[in-house]
Amino acid sequence: MSIRLENIQKHFGRSQALTPTNLHIDNGELIGLLGPSGSGKTTLLRIIAGLESPDAEVGPRILFGERDVTRVHVRDRRIGFVFQHYALFRHMSVFDNVAFGLTVLPRRSRPSSGEIRAQVYRLLEMVQLEHLAARYPAQLSGGQQQRVSLARALALKPEVLLLDEPFGALDAKVRQDLRRWLRHLHDELGFTSVFVTHDQEEALELSDRVVVMSNGRIEQVDTPDQLYRNPANRFVFEFLGDVNHMEGEVREGVLTCGDAKLHVELPEGHQEILLRPHEVTLSTSADEIAHLPAIVTSVVPVGAEIRVELTAEWMDQPWLATVRHQEASTLGLSRGKKVYARPLSWHHYPQGTSAAAQGAAQPA
Amino acid sequence: MQRIGDARWVRYSLISAAVAFSALFLLLPLVAIFAQAFASGWSTFIANVTEHYTLAAIGLTVLVTILTIPVNLAFGVALAWLVTRFAFPGRRLLQTLIDIPFAISPVVAGLVYLMLYGRNGWIGGWLDSHDIQLMFAWPGILMVTIFVTSPFVARELIPLMQAQGSREEEAAVTLGAKGFTLFRRVTLPNIRWALLYGVILTNARAVGEFGAVSVVSGAIRGETNTLPLHVQLLYQDYNTVGAFASAALLALIALFTLAAKALLEWRVSRQEVAA
Numbered sequence: 001m002s003i004r005l006e007n008i009q010k011h012f013g014r015s016q017a018l019t020p021t022n023l024h025i026d027n028g029e030l031i032g033l034l035g036p037s038g039s040g041k042t043t044l045l046r047i048i049a050g051l052e053s054p055d056a057e058v059g060p061r062i063l064f065g066e067r068d069v070t071r072v073h074v075r076d077r078r079i080g081f082v083f084q085h086y087a088l089f090r091h092m093s094v095f096d097n098v099a100f101g102l103t104v105l106p107r108r109s110r111p112s113s114g115e116i117r118a119q120v121y122r123l124l125e126m127v128q129l130e131h132l133a134a135r136y137p138a139q140l141s142g143g144q145q146q147r148v149s150l151a152r153a154l155a156l157k158p159e160v161l162l163l164d165e166p167f168g169a170l171d172a173k174v175r176q177d178l179r180r181w182l183r184h185l186h187d188e189l190g191f192t193s194v195f196v197t198h199d200q201e202e203a204l205e206l207s208d209r210v211v212v213m214s215n216g217r218i219e220q221v222d223t224p225d226q227l228y229r230n231p232a233n234r235f236v237f238e239f240l241g242d243v244n245h246m247e248g249e250v251r252e253g254v255l256t257c258g259d260a261k262l263h264v265e266l267p268e269g270h271q272e273i274l275l276r277p278h279e280v281t282l283s284t285s286a287d288e289i290a291h292l293p294a295i296v297t298s299v300v301p302v303g304a305e306i307r308v309e310l311t312a313e314w315m316d317q318p319w320l321a322t323v324r325h326q327e328a329s330t331l332g333l334s335r336g337k338k339v340y341a342r343p344l345s346w347h348h349y350p351q352g353t354s355a356a357a358q359g360a361a362q363p364a
Numbered sequence: 365m366q367r368i369g370d371a372r373w374v375r376y377s378l379i380s381a382a383v384a385f386s387a388l389f390l391l392l393p394l395v396a397i398f399a400q401a402f403a404s405g406w407s408t409f410i411a412n413v414t415e416h417y418t419l420a421a422i423g424l425t426v427l428v429t430i431l432t433i434p435v436n437l438a439f440g441v442a443l444a445w446l447v448t449r450f451a452f453p454g455r456r457l458l459q460t461l462i463d464i465p466f467a468i469s470p471v472v473a474g475l476v477y478l479m480l481y482g483r484n485g486w487i488g489g490w491l492d493s494h495d496i497q498l499m500f501a502w503p504g505i506l507m508v509t510i511f512v513t514s515p516f517v518a519r520e521l522i523p524l525m526q527a528q529g530s531r532e533e534e535a536a537v538t539l540g541a542k543g544f545t546l547f548r549r550v551t552l553p554n555i556r557w558a559l560l561y562g563v564i565l566t567n568a569r570a571v572g573e574f575g576a577v578s579v580v581s582g583a584i585r586g587e588t589n590t591l592p593l594h595v596q597l598l599y600q601d602y603n604t605v606g607a608f609a610s611a612a613l614l615a616l617i618a619l620f621t622l623a624a625k626a627l628l629e630w631r632v633s634r635q636e637v638a639a
Contacts, residue, residue: 051534074537081538087531091553101539104549149535156539 001159001192002027003048004063009055010043010216017043018216020058027065030186030193032207034200036239040216041196042164048194049081049162050074064160080153080191082163086145088137094148095133098123101155123151126185143174150182154189161186163195167202179206200240204228212236234349237274244280244319246292247272258314261291266348275346280321282308282331282339292341294319299333301325308333310341397615400608412609420586421594422613424502428590429570432509436566440517441559445551447518448525449533459522462515470512474579477508500582505590508576513569517562524558557632561625568621572614 003025010018018040025031033041046052047062051074054060062070069077089097098120102111111119124130127147137145146166153161166182167175183206186193197203203210204224212219212227212235220232231237248257250271255262264273286293294310297318301307306328310319319341323333331339402409412418447459465473481488481498491498498504536550552559574592581588583597591614598607 049538051538074534075540075542079538081535083531083535085531087535089532089535089550100536100541100549104536104539104541104545152535152539 001065002063003160003192003194004061005044005048006061006063007054007058008044008047008060008062009058010040010047010052011055016216018047018054021218023211023218023221025192025194028190028192029208030183030206031195032203032210033194033196033213034198034203034210034239035213036198038215039213041198041211041213043216044213045162045164045194045196048160049079050077051081078156078158078160080156080158080161082146082149082153082161082166084165084168086137086149088145088149088152090137092136093133094124094129094135094137094140095120097137097148098151098155100152119155123155126154127151141174142170143178146170146178150185159191161191161193163193165196165198168197168199175202182206204240212239214239231347234274237347237349242277242320244275244277244321245272245316246275246314247316248314258312259291259293260312260314262343263289264346264348271348273343273346273348275343277307277320277322279344279346280319281342281344282321282323282327282333283342284331284339286340287342290340290342292343294339294341296333296335296337296339298335299328306333310339394615397608397611400604401612403608404605408605409609409612412606413613415606417585417589418594418606418610421589421591421610424505424589425571425591427502428506428509429567431506432513432570433563433566435510436513436517437559437563439514440521440562441555443518444521444525447522449530462518462522465512465515470508470573470575470577471579473511474508474576477504477511477576477580481507499580500584500588502588504580505577505588508580509570509573512573512576513566516565516569517559520558520562520565521555524555528554557628557635561628564621564624564628568618571617 003023005021005023007020007022008018009020010016021044023044033044035041043052047054050069050072054062054070060070061068064077089100092100099116102116102119105111110116121130121133124133127150129144129147129151132140132144137148140148150166163182167178170178179202182193195206204227207224209221209223210227211221214235220227220236222230222232227236228240231240237243246255246257246260246262248255248260248271250256250264250266250268252268253263253265255264255266255271255273262273264271266273292312294312294315296308297311298309299306300309302322304324305322306325308321308323308328310321321341323331331337333339401412443458443462447455447462478499479485481491481504483489483492483497483499485499488499498507532550532554533546536546541549572592573590574596577590578593578596581590581593583589583593585597589597591610595607595610595614598610
C-alpha cells in the first residue's frame with residue numbers, strides 16, 4: 001500500500017519537531033528514515049502510525065493508497081508497529097503477546113481459539129521461536145524479543161509495517177542477521193515498510209530509498225547509491241560517513257591553509273572543501289597539484305583496508321585515509337612517518353546554499 | 365579484611381541501640397495494649413467486644429472502610445492514569461494537590477468539611493433546606509475518611525506508571541485494543557500489586573482515622589461512633605478495660621495489615637527476581 005504525506009507539521013509546545021513535510025512512499029517499498037536524534041524522524045513515523053497527530057492548521061493529509069487516514073484512529077489504521085524497546089506485554093507469554101491482536105478483534109471477526117492458535121504458531125515459526133511460546137519476555141534475549149515484537153505486529157496482516165529503531169539495542173552480529181531477515185520478510189510478504197534509524201550503514205544497507213532528516217526537515221530522499229554519490233548538501237554529506245575538511249583562502253586557484261596548498265577551481269576568498277577517506281591517497285612526496293604534508297598518528301587494519309589517521313598543524317581535526325594493505329607496505333606506513341596527502345576528488349558546498357559542486361584533482 | 369565502620373563495638377552498639385529503641389517505643393506499647401485488654405481475663409474481653417455500642421462502632425467502621433476503598437480505588441487509578449499518560453497545563457500543580465490530605469492535619473480537614481457541609485456552612489445551608497444532613501451522620505464520616513485516604517492509591521501508582529511508561533499501551537492500541545480491554549488486559553496486570561498495596565494502606569488509615577472523623581462525627585453512641593472514637597469515649601468513662609479491648613481490636617487490624625503488606629512485598633520481590 002502506498003503512503004502519501006502532505007503538509008505534515010508538528011509542534012510540541014513551542015518547539016517545532018517537524019517543519020511542513022511532504023513524502024510519497026510507493027507500494028511495497030522499504031524506506032529508512034535516517035537522521036541524528038532530534039531530527040524529527042521518530043515523530044514522522046509516529047504520525048504515520050497515528051500515535052501522534054500532525055498540527056491541524058496547515059491542512060495535513062495522510063493517505064494509505066486511496067484511503068484518507070488523517071483522522072483515522074491508530075487502532076483502525078491497520079498498521080503494524082514495532083517499538084524501539086519492543087514494548088512486549090511483560091506479564092504475557094510469548095504466545096499471548098503474538099495472539100493479542102487477534103484476541104481483541106470484535107467478536108464477529110475474531111477467529112476461533114483453535115484458529116488463533118494455529119495462526120500464532122505459524123507466525124512464531126516464521127520468526128523461528130515456536131519453541132519459546134510459553135516463555136515470558138524477560139526470559140528472552142534482545143534479538144528474540146525483537147522477533148516476538150515483529151511477529152506480534154504482523155499478526156493482523158498489516159499492509160504497512162512501521163519500525164522505530166528496530167535494531168538499536170542489539171549487538172552487531174544479531175543486528176546484521178535481523179536486518180537480512182527483515183529484508184527477506186519484507187520481500188516475501190510484500191508490505192510497505194518504514195523504519196527509523198540513526199545508523200547510516202543500516203539505512204543504506206536495508207532501504208530501497210533513504211529519507212535523510214535533520215532539524216525537523218527532510219534533507220534528501222534518494223536511493224542509497226544516489227545518496228552516497230550525490231549528497232544534496234553538506235549535512236547529508238557529513239552524516240553519511242567520515243569526512244575530512246580543509247579550510248582556507250583561495251588565491252589564483254590555490255587553496256592555502258598554513259603550509260598546505262591545493263590547486264582548486266573555486267572562486268577567490270574563504271573556502272572549504274570536504275573529502276571522504278577513500279578519496280585520499282598518500283605518497284612520500286608532494287606534487288604541483290597538492291602539497292598537503294601530514295604525520296601518520298595511527299595505522300589500523302580494518303578488514304580489506306588500512307585506516308590511517310593523519311595530523312598536521314593546518315588541520316582542525318585529524319584526517320582519515322583508507323589505503324590498501326599493499327600500498328601501506330610500499331609506503332612503509334608507521335606511526336610518526338611524514339607523508340603527503342593527495343585528494344583524488346573533493347566536494348564543495350557553498351555556504352548558505354544547498355547546491356553542490358564537486359571537483360576532481362586531475363594531474364596537470 | 366575489615367570494612368570501614370565495621371568494627372565490633374560499632375556494630376554491637378548500633379544493634380543494641382536499634383533493638384532497645386524498637387522495644388521501648390514500638391513493641392512495649394503493643395504488648396501493653398493486649399495486656400490491658402486481657403487484664404480481667406478472656407471472657408471479660410469477649411464481653412467488652414460484643415457489647416452493644418462496641419458492635420455498633422465496629423459496624424460503622426467496617427461500613428465506612430468498605431465504602432471508602434472502592435471510591436479511592438477508582439479515583440486513584442483515574443488520577444494516576446491522567447497524570448502519567450497525558451500532558452496538559454497544570455499537571456504539575458495537580459500532582460502537588462494530590463498530596464494536600466497528607467500535608468494537612470486531619471483535624472483541619474474535619475473543620476473544613478464542617479464549615480462547608482455543616483448546617484451553617486456554605487453548602488450545608490442549602491442541603492439543610494432540602495433535608496439532607498451530612499455532618500454528624502455517617503455520610504460525613506465517610507466523606508472525611510475518603511478525603512484523608514485519597515492520596516494512597518494514586519501515590520503508589522504514579523511512580524510505577526511513570527517508570528513503566530505508556531509503550532505497552534501504545535502497542536496494544538496499534539493492535540486494535542479499545543478502552544476497557546486495554547485497561548483490563550495491559551494496564552491492570554502491570555499495576556495490580558501497587559494497586560493492592562495502595563488498598564491495604566487505604567484500609568489501614570480508613571479504619572484508624574481519628575482526627576478528622578472526631579470533628580464531623582459528633583460521637584453519638586450507637587450511631588456515629590467509629591471504633592477509634594469509641595476507644596476514647598470508653599476511656600473517658602473510666603472503662604479502661606473496655607477501651608483497651610477496642611484498642612486491641614484496632615491493633616489486631618493493624619497487625620493484619622502489616623502482615624498483608626509484608627506478604628505482598630515478599631511476593632513482588634520474588635517476582636522481580638524471577639523476571
